[in-house]
Amino acid sequence: MNSLLANRKLFKEGQKILITTHYNPDADAIGSSLSLKNYFDKIGLKPQVWLPSSLPHHFSWMKGAQEVLDFEKAADRQIMQDSIGDFDWIFCLDFSGIGRIHGLSNLIKNTSTPKVIIDHHLDPENFADYYLHDTKAASTCELIFRLMQDWGDKSLIDSELGACMYAGIMADTGSFRHPNTTSEVHKIVAELIDLGVNTNRVHRKIFDSSSIDRLRFLGHLLSKRLEYLSEYHLALMWLTEEDQKQFHSQAGDTEGFVNYGLQVEGAIWAILLIERNDGVKLSFRSIEPFAVNQFAAQYFEGGGHKNASGGRIPKSNMEDAKKILMDVLPLQLDQINQVKNL
Ligand SMILES: [Mn+2]
Numbered sequence: 001m002n003s004l005l006a007n008r009k010l011f012k013e014g015q016k017i018l019i020t021t022h023y024n025p026d027a028d029a030i031g032s033s034l035s036l037k038n039y040f041d042k043i044g045l046k047p048q049v050w051l052p053s054s055l056p057h058h059f060s061w062m063k064g065a066q067e068v069l070d071f072e073k074a075a076d077r078q079i080m081q082d083s084i085g086d087f088d089w090i091f092c093l094d095f096s097g098i099g100r101i102h103g104l105s106n107l108i109k110n111t112s113t114p115k116v117i118i119d120h121h122l123d124p125e126n127f128a129d130y131y132l133h134d135t136k137a138a139s140t141c142e143l144i145f146r147l148m149q150d151w152g153d154k155s156l157i158d159s160e161l162g163a164c165m166y167a168g169i170m171a172d173t174g175s176f177r178h179p180n181t182t183s184e185v186h187k188i189v190a191e192l193i194d195l196g197v198n199t200n201r202v203h204r205k206i207f208d209s210s211s212i213d214r215l216r217f218l219g220h221l222l223s224k225r226l227e228y229l230s231e232y233h234l235a236l237m238w239l240t241e242e243d244q245k246q247f248h249s250q251a252g253d254t255e256g257f258v259n260y261g262l263q264v265e266g267a268i269w270a271i272l273l274i275e276r277n278d279g280v281k282l283s284f285r286s287i288e289p290f291a292v293n294q295f296a297a298q299y300f301e302g303g304g305h306k307n308a309s310g311g312r313i314p315k316s317n318m319e320d321a322k323k324i325l326m327d328v329l330p331l332q333l334d335q336i337n338q339v340k341n342l
Pocket residue numbers: 028029094120138139140172
């Protein structure tokens with residue numbers, strides 16, 4: 001793996017840079033992409049951000065958000081297909097498995113343009129030329145901070161760029177309470193505050209921006225679609241297509257819902273199943289030291305972080321998905337029993 005940090009000289013003024021991130025982008029995906037875009041704008045590179053799916057509305061305040069392209073919009077897709085050959089570099093942020101960018105993956109895979117991965121997920125695939133990859137980093141935004149620092153450009157972080165960075169750090173640490181919240185995280189945030197980032201505003205923009213429908217949807221989930229399976233110390237939640245229609249669910253609306261399961265006393269882990277037209281999507285959360293990434297990879301074509309993973313059951317409805325899940329739960333009892341009394 002070639003280190004990105006050692007290779008600042010590769011990037012020359014005027015070069016066109018494509019920045020992309022994963023499907024259903026979260027705050028770290030968008031925050032890191034726009035931090036890097038704003039940074040590259042400042043040093044005379046020509047960056048563009050392409051998303052495989054739409055930008056959730058609660059990130060639209062970030063500087064540069066209005067300029068991103070969305071592969072799921074026909075007009076944007078056409079521009080992407082016509083201009084994929086125009087770039088000098090492709091930066092892949094907050095993912096390291098090419099499948100995570102869905103429709104965009106073929107376009108990107110098939111170019112010979114040199115690629116860079118900046119990411120903190122486990123088990124990176126080997127499709128890039130340069131890496132800034134650290135599974136101990138709490139967020140990709142933290143790695144963008146490290147990049148700017150190592151390249152001697154920390155002074156270019158202004159309040160707007162810093163706000164994008166703070167958004168990703170805040171979200172991927174669960175507002176500084178997940179076990180990935182190191183002293184390094186707090187030191188970076190302290191610097192961002194000193195650089196003028198209004199952290200309270202970022203928090204409000206992301207977390208206090210629910211539609212009434214979304215709040216009622218959450219109420220429905222907690223009152224009707226949450227079960228505690230005490231033998232497995234598991235908070236199990238699910239949302240059918242019907243539920244999503246009833247509450248006019250928009251992209252990004254279910255973000256963070258799975259975390260509520262861990263608030264049940266005694267819960268070691270939480271699973272949220274969401275029915276989609278092409279199958280069922282699963283989100284996993286757990287408390288240290290219980291790992292969910294292996295479970296997600298082994299049974300649900302997924303993976304992610306030790307305490308926060310995702311997966312899917314293609315071509316399944318909710319009823320079948322729940323059966324599949326219930327069948328593999330007993331296999332986790334060993335791990336559950338080891339952890340439950342800690
Ligand atoms: Mn991330």
